[in-house]
Amino acid sequence: MKYDIIVSGSGPAGSIAAKIAAENGLKTLVLERHSLEPRFEKPCGGSMPKLVFTDFNIPPEKVAEKEIVGNIIVAPNRNEYVLEVPGELYGWNVKRSVFDKYLCQGAIDSGAEVMENTLVNELIFKNRQVIGIKAKYEGKIKEFFSNLTIAADGVGSKIVVEAGLRNKWDVKKDLGRCAVAFVSNYNLKNEKKDSKYNQFYLSNEIAPNAYGWVFPLSGNLVNVGIGIHKLTDANPMDYLRKFINWVGIKNKFDNPKIEWKSNYPVPVSGIKGKTFTDGLIAVGDSAGFVSPWLGEGIYFAMWTGKFAAETAIEAHEKEDFSKNSLKIYKKKYTKKKFPSIFSAHKAFRALIMTDLEKSVNAIINLLNTNPEAQNILKNTLIGESKEIPPDLMVKVLNLIQEALR
Ligand SMILES: Cc1cc2nc3c(=O)[nH]c(=O)nc-3n(C[C@H](O)[C@H](O)[C@H](O)COP(=O)(O)OP(=O)(O)OC[C@H]3O[C@@H](n4cnc5c(N)ncnc54)[C@H](O)[C@@H]3O)c2cc1C
Numbered sequence: 001m002k003y004d005i006i007v008s009g010s011g012p013a014g015s016i017a018a019k020i021a022a023e024n025g026l027k028t029l030v031l032e033r034h035s036l037e038p039r040f041e042k043p044c045g046g047s048m049p050k051l052v053f054t055d056f057n058i059p060p061e062k063v064a065e066k067e068i069v070g071n072i073i074v075a076p077n078r079n080e081y082v083l084e085v086p087g088e089l090y091g092w093n094v095k096r097s098v099f100d101k102y103l104c105q106g107a108i109d110s111g112a113e114v115m116e117n118t119l120v121n122e123l124i125f126k127n128r129q130v131i132g133i134k135a136k137y138e139g140k141i142k143e144f145f146s147n148l149t150i151a152a153d154g155v156g157s158k159i160v161v162e163a164g165l166r167n168k169w170d171v172k173k174d175l176g177r178c179a180v181a182f183v184s185n186y187n188l189k190n191e192k193k194d195s196k197y198n199q200f201y202l203s204n205e206i207a208p209n210a211y212g213w214v215f216p217l218s219g220n221l222v223n224v225g226i227g228i229h230k231l232t233d234a235n236p237m238d239y240l241r242k243f244i245n246w247v248g249i250k251n252k253f254d255n256p257k258i259e260w261k262s263n264y265p266v267p268v269s270g271i272k273g274k275t276f277t278d279g280l281i282a283v284g285d286s287a288g289f290v291s292p293w294l295g296e297g298i299y300f301a302m303w304t305g306k307f308a309a310e311t312a313i314e315a316h317e318k319e320d321f322s323k324n325s326l327k328i329y330k331k332k333y334t335k336k337k338f339p340s341i342f343s344a345h346k347a348f349r350a351l352i353m354t355d356l357e358k359s360v361n362a363i364i365n366l367l368n369t370n371p372e373a374q375n376i377l378k379n380t381l382i383g384e385s386k387e388i389p390p391d392l393m394v395k396v397l398n399l400i401q402e403a404l405r
Pocket of ligand 1: 008012033034044046120153154155156157285297301
């Protein structure tokens with residue numbers, strides 16, 4: 001049977017793409033390697049700004065574990081800065097098993113067919129155009145044909161490499177390696193603030209070249225994680241264990257109990273290579289749509305899923321699935337400023353990471369003492385979904401450099 005579009009992967013990018021395509025009358029098939037029930041717990045911090053919910057009409061009460069009002073940033077010297085806009089919500093924290101299930105159900109309700117336990121293996125080409133997918137289901141390789149394929153199969157996508165969109169990731173340069181756990185017995189009495197604030201710990205001892213986090217979930221459960229960058233021989237799980245047992249974290253629990261843990265990479269070098277070719281579009285993590293500064297990518301995954309579906313709808317109207325026809329996809333995400341957001345976040349990270357300890361101590365000091373810096377840096381640090389204007393970026397970098405002198 002031939003489909004209008006096949007989506008490889010039912011994470012946030014794939015489910016949004018499938019929902020919009022199916023709603024608009026395209027015959028849509030989603031191939032998902034994991035089972036849908038119980039839904040795979042994608043290793044993730046699960047923190048999202050409120051824009052994710054408002055832009056995509058997602059009712060927080062159906063998917064969220066915790067409402068978040070701000071972020072506490074802890075410097076290596078243990079000074080902190082509370083990043084919040086009084087009277088405004090920052091967003092919500094979710095468990096990905098719940099959030100992804102909700103989005104996938106949205107695609108099914110809109111008419112998309114979803115095949116679970118189906119591992120996409122390779123592409124089928126005709127005259128260099130992608131015309132389908134080979135996938136393993138119940139031990140057998142099956143072929144599926146479509147006018148257009150959307151690669152939404154995350155950081156491990158093989159098909160984007162096979163299609164020649166990008167090379168394999170360079171583990172040292174391109175990937176943050178993360179470990180995450182749901183930990184119970186968090187003591188909410190000690191620090192009233194913690195229950196509605198996400199905490200970020202920046203220090204090379206805790207998380208080399210990245211950060212550690214504690215994100216509250218419901219009840220006494222929290223999501224604790226670390227990312228490491230550039231160290232290829234270190235094990236992120238070792239850093240996670242150390243972080244949970246570090247006195248600054250351990251004391252926040254009445255005997256921390258790990259309920260679930262896992263590890264997973266995240267792309268942190270921004271959009272990598274090309275994002276479309278004849279018959280194929282890459283969305284979300286598969287193409288590197290993740291903030292190189294924060295390592296957060298759900299917002300970008302969902303928007304690129306939406307842009308890919310809109311592109312697919314136009315391509316069907318034109319009956320043209322060539323890369324020339326699909327170039328409107330790039331126009332859409334460029335208009336939304338994703339490439340410039342990633343460049344700014346990358347520059348910011350590069351500056352901080354040259355001497356993480358010194359620069360973060362200086363930044364937290366600046367934030368606590370200099371109102372101008374507060375305004376500028378608020379934009380930079382919260383600015384996941386906002387473009388940082390180049391002149392503001394220069395000001396930020398100058399301020400940090402001055403503080404480092
Ligand atoms: C530890 C960690 C913490 C993070 N914390 C945050 C955070 O707090 N906030 C945030 O915004 N982002 C966070 N991120 C990034 C975020 O998880 C990703 O950017 C986001 O999940 C990307 O969505 P996606 O749909 O592109 O890919 P994914 O969510 O990875 O979804 C891919 C889907 O494809 C399926 N799949 C994979 N391979 C195949 C195959 N061969 N065949 C069929 N199906 C396949 C998978 O099972 C999955 O369902 C974090 C990442 C990590 C690793």
